[in-house]
Amino acid sequence: MCAKKAKIFNTEKTEQTEIKKLKRIFQSLLSLFALFSLVKLFWLRLVRVVVKPLQRKGNRNEKSFLRLFYFRCGSRFVANLKQRMNDHNKKLSNFVVFLFGCGFAIFLSEIVLQVYLGNLDFYAMHDPNIAMTNQLPPGLIRGVREKFRYSINRQGMRGDDYPENSSTYRILTMGGSTTICSFLDDTKAWPAVVQQKLPRTADGRAVWVGNIGKSGLTTRSHVLQMAHVTPQYPTDAILVLSGINDLVMRIWGDENYDPHFLDNVENKRELMFNTFTILPDSLYSFYKRLGLWKLARRAKSYSRNYISAESLLAEIKRSRDLLRYGRAIDTLPDLEKALEEYAGNLVQIIKAARHQNLRLIMMTQPVWWNPGLTAEERASLLPLGSIGYSAPSIKYDYYSVEILAECMRLYNDKLVSTCRQFDVEYIDLASRVPQTTQVFYDDCHFTEFGAGLVADIVVDYLDSMPPFQNDSTERDDEPFSLSQFRASHE
Numbered sequence: 001m002c003a004k005k006a007k008i009f010n011t012e013k014t015e016q017t018e019i020k021k022l023k024r025i026f027q028s029l030l031s032l033f034a035l036f037s038l039v040k041l042f043w044l045r046l047v048r049v050v051v052k053p054l055q056r057k058g059n060r061n062e063k064s065f066l067r068l069f070y071f072r073c074g075s076r077f078v079a080n081l082k083q084r085m086n087d088h089n090k091k092l093s094n095f096v097v098f099l100f101g102c103g104f105a106i107f108l109s110e111i112v113l114q115v116y117l118g119n120l121d122f123y124a125m126h127d128p129n130i131a132m133t134n135q136l137p138p139g140l141i142r143g144v145r146e147k148f149r150y151s152i153n154r155q156g157m158r159g160d161d162y163p164e165n166s167s168t169y170r171i172l173t174m175g176g177s178t179t180i181c182s183f184l185d186d187t188k189a190w191p192a193v194v195q196q197k198l199p200r201t202a203d204g205r206a207v208w209v210g211n212i213g214k215s216g217l218t219t220r221s222h223v224l225q226m227a228h229v230t231p232q233y234p235t236d237a238i239l240v241l242s243g244i245n246d247l248v249m250r251i252w253g254d255e256n257y258d259p260h261f262l263d264n265v266e267n268k269r270e271l272m273f274n275t276f277t278i279l280p281d282s283l284y285s286f287y288k289r290l291g292l293w294k295l296a297r298r299a300k301s302y303s304r305n306y307i308s309a310e311s312l313l314a315e316i317k318r319s320r321d322l323l324r325y326g327r328a329i330d331t332l333p334d335l336e337k338a339l340e341e342y343a344g345n346l347v348q349i350i351k352a353a354r355h356q357n358l359r360l361i362m363m364t365q366p367v368w369w370n371p372g373l374t375a376e377e378r379a380s381l382l383p384l385g386s387i388g389y390s391a392p393s394i395k396y397d398y399y400s401v402e403i404l405a406e407c408m409r410l411y412n413d414k415l416v417s418t419c420r421q422f423d424v425e426y427i428d429l430a431s432r433v434p435q436t437t438q439v440f441y442d443d444c445h446f447t448e449f450g451a452g453l454v455a456d457i458v459v460d461y462l463d464s465m466p467p468f469q470n471d472s473t474e475r476d477d478e479p480f481s482l483s484q485f486r487a488s489h490e
Contacts (some may be wrong), residue, residue, distance in 0.1 A: 113291025124156025143447025
């Protein structure tokens, strides 16, 4: 029984194998038939396109037929290839002509720009030869005219061009935004007023005052200015107004503040590019020496100096929002290391001035911060005391006005003590400038009246010492009396 079942099983298995073989044979036949059909179609196409035309010409010789056959196929391939190459070459030639035209235009522009802009081999705080008229919205900034002129001379500083002759008593003013006075007219910034009001020296020399201030500069940058800018322009005296930006740098930096910043070579190099708008071409990469790059940089500088009403309103709103929603802090920050760095930078400035045989006069920083400010007056302050201030979307804690005033006093005291230690001239502006709305339009920036008052204090000091005449009766324009100012506003 088992043998019978095994025999039946083997028979069924053999039948299945045969069926699979038949299927494979059938599939192979179908494939061959499909291949034959394709060959037949190709041959018919070949006969219609190649053979029949040859037969019509009487080319029945087999060798001649093959030669003509290959020639016909080759000529068609070559003709198609040539046509494609012609189309490609035409497009390529047009593209080459376009590139050549662009290259020639860039080359010609580069020659013109290099001749016009020249080879820059000096340090400058701003791009030279800029003149613009800014328009502020009415009533946006009190004590400042709505339409004012802002210009930069050939040396990249605010004021008249530097006088090459030594028959002029030359003064450079150094500082941050309270020195450059960006929102004041050329004739109303306090360095310009000092030039207007100072009389001739005792030996008959006229006075020139150049303004190399720049918004945001700290004494770190002033050290670099003394090393690179003042040697370019021989001067008789340097006026330095500093303090506010060093304090703000410490507060904004918070835990990231580095008192040994200038000890790092890379940091110092980065600071140079942030301090100076123009450096000698030798310090730039090759592409940054090109005239087109210089033109783009000049356009950027122009747009940066041009004051947009929209951006100004947005920044003021942002500032007020920070102070409105943040939390006031009434404890003093740790300023020990910051004050040590500040004093160290002042010492470096003093040493550089003595090395260059320059008269150095330092000035304390006057501010509006005082406990007597009303709520309305506090609302017009900037977020200079915001801790870690950077992005507008974050609510920052900020130091109160009382704490900021105490911090600024510590910085001013450090400047005075350093000047006394090294026997350097100084003017204590902070103790002589009234903290009123007539003088400041925000935390530390001067109105036109305030700038004029600062200029009067500086002129009084300079005019009382050589090389100017001590007799103030010879002046055409008497300085504004501080006692008169206080009396008129009490």
